[in-house]
Amino acid sequence: MNNIEKIAIANRGEVAVRIIRACQELGIATVLLHSEADENTIAYRLSDEVICIGGAPIANSYMNIEKVIDGAKAAGADAIHPGFGFLSENAEFAQACVDNKIIFIGPTPEAISLFGDKISAKNLVKTTECPVIPGYNGEDQSEETLLKEMDKIGYPVMVKAAGGGGGRGLKVAHNASESKMAIESARREGINAFGSDRLFLEKYLGNSKHIEVQVFGDCTGKVFHLFERECSVQRRHQKVIEESLGNISAGLRDKIHKSAVSVAEKAKYLGAGTVEFLVEDDNYYFLEMNTRLQVEHPVTEMVMGIDLVKSQIMAANDQSVFWNQNDLTPHGHAIECRLYAEDPYLGGVPSVGKIGFCQWPYGPGRRFEVGFEEGDTITTNYDSMIAKIIVHDESRPRAIKKMIQTLKETIVFGLKTNIPYLLEVLQHEEFVSGEMTTQFLEKNFPKALEKEEESEKEKLIISALKKQMSVNTIQEGELKNPWYEETK
């Protein structure tokens, strides 16, 4: 058995806060390895120790293996939790941890490279009962061969950079005329983001649901499944709303869980992982396996009543988790909305700036995963997700209503957020019916939201407050609003 006493967190934002809190509850010390740009964040204030490992660009800090390892060693950390994104699925990094006698909280470097390369992943899955999507993953990467294979697979075809993920390095060619541009663009993103121009092709399933199974490999070699999540509400292949359980039939559910477990077992998988599937009608296909904690892990935690981060730490510590597969029963329904700092009326253009005020309306079954608070500044250095809002209730309709109410009470001043967009999506009949596919947003929300004209009552309130709150005229306790009743 290992004895982890101090964990270095190689991440930022809300996930760093999530990990630090889990450590604090377990009595484990924390050291946050942060960039110069991240001193004004909750994680920075919350961690027992902090070490600045480099400048704002990710190549100088969060993606820099040497600097992360040096930081962890300088702090005397026994283990590193990589969170998600950044180095979380980097086999070279996991190996560097091993070489430096630091426990990497995650699977082995071998498992990461196996699933990180989508070609070897697919080859492994082919040895199990789990179905895969038709595609091309050959060594011959010439444009001529790729174009020929695209014709053979049949359009639409998805062109992916072999090292890609999170919507990066991924292009869809809807017909032969778009194929050359898709190859060029995916290659460029692949080189920029992962330093590799290797591509693979796959049949693009145009009307499928994104269903993913949370799996967990315990230190004894036992693989659990923690039911599934649905992440069909995606835009440009980035998830926006996730839920658990998924909107699929009970029969399909059983089959998918079994397939997911068989893939993880075959790879002798350790720790938390997610097997992603595309589901079209009653068919399902292996998409990829993510060898890390997922952004959307809270919906699983809410429905299953478990703690994935603590379980990850236990697995890394050679301790068995508390579960018994037969006792793992889902309760109710959970939904997560990703709060992006962006202008929904300008088609999602990132919004940056200082948070003047924010309010997270806590209540039963309302969970907020937040990395920033009042006074903190959101910059363009990192992605625009500033928080995750998760709700849990007894049924899906109730969870949807709870989410709508929660979002309406959520306030962020100083930055525009996608809350108006999320509210529209949550009330769309296709989402409410649970029948949405990954095409849902593209089909129903292709353009920027249109700003509604303010109602007469809204205009009245706005003009009254404008007078009261105008610069230079605002005086504490001097509000002369005719409708004024009380001040807090």
Added chain:
Amino acid sequence: MKNLILNIDGERVQVWAQVLGQELWLHFNGKTFIQDLSEGSKRRSKSGSGGAATDIVAPMPGKILSIKVKKSDALKKGDLILVMEAMKMEYSLKAPADCVVKEVLCNDSDQVNLKQKLVDLDFEAQS
């Protein structure tokens, strides 16, 4: 931040209000409103989506990845002009109508600011 309870025709409305720079941020009835307080004192040029597009400006702060056009190129509506990247995503900027490239005002790998003019287009020229 001020938290007020207004009474409008017998209905209670809770309002959160904060002045940030020249803007008034309000939240009530589940919505956030942003009001420009400098209005009236100075005219703000607003490049709304309704106006005729005359050039390509950066829709967000970010980095230019690849420029697909050069000076004097004749473009058809929808032709790709350049690709930029911000906050981990790639965005393609396309010609809003048939036009000719008057001037390219940025270079590959440039860091550009929000609303920065990137390419000057001429919609009058015959292509």
